[in-house]
Amino acid sequence: MVTSYNGEVLRVNLTERTIKAEPLDMDKAVKYIGGRGLGTRILLDEGCATVDPLSPENKLIYITGPMTGTAVPTGGRYMVVTKSPLTGMIACSNSGGIWGAKLKYAGWDAIIVEGKADAPVYLEINDHEVTLHDASDLWGKRSLDVEATLKARHEGYSVLNIGPAGENQSLLAAIMNDGDRAAGRSGVGAVMGSKNLKAIVVKASKTQIEPNDVDALRTAAVDSLKKIRENGVTGGGLPTYGTAVLVNIINNIGALPTRNWQESYHPEADSYSGETMKDTSLVKNSACHRCPIGCGRVVKLEDGSVVGGPEYEPLWAYGANCGNTNLDAINKANEICNEVGLDAISTPCTIAAAMELYQRGYITDADCDGVPLVWGSTEAITTWTEWMGTSKNALAKLMADGSYRLCDHYGVPELSMSVKKQEIPAYDARAIQGIGITYATSNRGGCHVRGYMISPEVLGLPEQLDRTTVEGKAEWAKIFQDLTAVIDAMGMCLFSSFALGAPEYAALLNAGTGTNYDVNGLLEVGDRIYNLERVFNKVAGMKPEDDRLPKRIGEEKIVNGPSEGMKSEIKLTLPQYYEARGWKEAFPTEETLKRLGLEDLIQYL
Amino acid sequence: MLEVRLFATFREGRDKILFMEHKPGMTGYDIITPLAIPEEEIAIFLVDGRHSRLNTVLEDGSVLALFPPVGGG
Incomplete structure (x- = not known):
């Protein structure tokens, strides 16, 4: 076949x-x-x-x-x-x-x-x-x-x-x-x-892959393409502004973590927004293979060089999270990440943690090799990115292993805004309840794209949920996680899901592989993948307490901006989530594994 | 006074931020009409950072933010 x-x-x-x-x-x-x-x-x-x-x-x-x-x-x-x-x-x-x-x-x-x-x-x-x-x-x-x-x-x-x-x-x-x-x-x-x-x-000498059913695939692909082109986000917002367009939205709801999450609103955020990038440094879009969206950015630095531009995440992490307002410095720092080969989320988040350690006196000028880790310093964000990539000095070497190990070294691991030692991305979970569930339960640690609850809670897709409430969020997070696992497994981009839903993915997959998944069957595969990853983590030594937000996010209130006073309800939503998953103390039960056809993993529980 | 913040394509041919005099009973419709922004183009309408409907009655001193369909990740 x-x-x-x-x-x-x-x-x-x-x-x-x-x-x-x-x-x-x-x-x-x-x-x-x-x-x-x-x-x-x-x-x-x-x-x-x-x-x-x-x-x-x-x-x-x-x-x-x-x-x-x-x-x-x-x-x-x-x-x-x-x-x-x-x-x-x-x-x-x-x-x-x-x-x-x-x-x-x-x-x-x-x-x-x-x-x-x-x-x-x-x-x-x-x-x-x-x-x-x-x-x-x-x-x-x-x-x-x-x-x-x-x-x-x-x-x-x-x-x-x-x-x-x-x-x-x-x-x-x-x-x-x-x-x-x-x-x-x-x-x-x-x-x-x-x-x-x-x-x-x-x-490769080939330039295409033959599907199981050529006609069915053509029909499903044409339908999906139409939906992607007609959707306001994938057909308009993303091509025009890239993911950078989120800077102003997330800031205006008061969920843009600032200075290592000490604050949640950055009054100067428009200086590095997607709108500002388009008006100043943007040269053109770029698109991945077979992508009709083209969210990638190509930008011009002030020194004249033309380079790959930053996504929303590094704009936030080198911007608000480092207390910086200079777009050119962010473009440059992002380019250094690409050159030395560093994660453009965790790297600036670790610099932000180092800046807080400097603010609190744990890191001193003696450690800084002439470039103090001062909030908002453009020299600090570019230079320390370079130094982390090249292990320039003792502190850079420590920072290159992420904020958790850095803060733990100084005896204050709670200053690392991470889950499972991986840095948490650009949305304050105290102001957006569902994304907190995604952060806490992501199998790969702090991550937004394991169940992008920003879509329903902020962007109103597929429907608008109230970001401040907890009702139904556990179930939503689970379904988003399951569908995301399917999209990843299929080899498609998660951004297609702004325009497509499970029926479209099922049609595409069935035409390609000759399977006969309906929507429920497809989501069950996502559930299976999520449980499989969780069992992997169990075998690797994960403990229930690893599904935990850092104290600042999990227990303290937001101190400024439109979401001032809000706090995470993760203590309430986490048990609801485990119930929705069929998990007990963070891990699947025997019944859950059996239901998902994972009987052979019961031995690992 | 109301502060009105416009984003993304809504800035084309308009100011980024403008201020409007508040009148009792005003709603979002009284904001978008003089700005010539069609209702169907508005994906997100924030009043003081909270998602709101256009028919929400606005209070003096509020900050409004208007977005067309946008997204990312």
């Missing part, structure tokens, strides 16, 4: 320097769809939940979904699945560009990298011709240099690589591809660095 899976997985053992093709386990593929779901199942089955994340025993899985590379709008994503060195739990970092689609066109659904090379290497994939090359001349080079060098050496290839941060095994290191696209979160770049793997270049 023809399906939009290739049916083949590439396994590369760097210790032995062996390369082999293996058949994709189709039963597993269908049960977990692909990408995030299938990758996690493979990682668990291959015994990686209990290994040291930076040891040769950890595996690094680059995995596509069944929609990756197909003619489906936004179907161009790949994911990096591994055990995170930042959280010690499951990592799944998702990226766009064209690299993932090329991997698929080359004939592979996934690459499983294991072991550790004894010297720096890079991997060349040219359809089924796969070669390991010496990368000693690339080691130490910045991500964009590596990309340019390898593109010149290998014509027609797409490049994925790590920068100095990944080589230094910074726990905030990203994996970069196609210039400014990043599998950014949970320190996946450090795992790649620990294996001495600098880059993977891919070329």
